[in-house]
Amino acid sequence: MIIAIDGPAASGKGTLGKRLAEHFGFAHLDTGLLYRAVARVLMERSIPLTDRDAAAQAAQNLDVSHLEDDSRLRGAAMGEAASVVSAYQPVRDALLAFQRQFGAQEPGAVLDGRDIGTVVCPDAEVKLFITAAPEERARRRHRELLSRGEQAEYETILLDIRRRDERDMSRSTAPLKPAADAMTLDTTHLDADGTFRAALDLVERKRPAKVGR
Ligand code: CDP
Ligand code: CDP
16 A cells, blocks of 8 residues: 655645554655765765766765754755756666655655655655645745754745746646646645544545555
């Protein structure tokens, strides 16, 4: 059983993915961390993000353990850098097998990202496309950064989010878009609890008998 969650930056994919995974006893993978980790390898070695070969090599050799505990992967700069290297096809190819293996776990897995329903797990039983207005997403990210004690300007975050969305949607390889069979959930006026309840309703409507521990 695979639950695929896609959507733009700060729409609440990760928060929802974690909640759904806990609810069903599934494993959860935030696939954005993989692209962030590739970007970090280049940045740490002072290799320009435009070096496609180096990015592909970093993706092939990536240590995928403990990414969720690595605070250096969080933050706006790494998200922006991830969006640059994620547009390279060989980078995406190198990360595909790991994501598919993750999705094959029993009793199930939740993966969130940009292309889970379209490319990584096109046969996922449940596909959710999570959206929210850019202004609301910027407010959420702003709040998140301030609560971690980081300096952040709302207007700068909004510009970053718009630019990243545009790049993710317009790239030729695995662009951000809902799969044809995805259910879209607009969370502009929903908090994390409301989003979880609405998503659970969609999941259970889709797989009434088979979902659950
Ligand atoms: O994974 P993604 O970038 O899509 O978003 P996230 O990291 O799950 O959520 C970004 C921030 O928005 C977090 O601080 C969440 O707690 C918050 N959030 C929210 O305020 N309302 C929601 N409906 C979902 C998330
Ligand atoms: O948390 P947030 O939504 O801000 O970003 P993320 O999910 O960590 O993703 C960072 C960047 O990685 C995105 O802007 C995408 O360019 C890329 N990404 C991707 O191309 N495909 C995925 N499945 C996940 C992330």
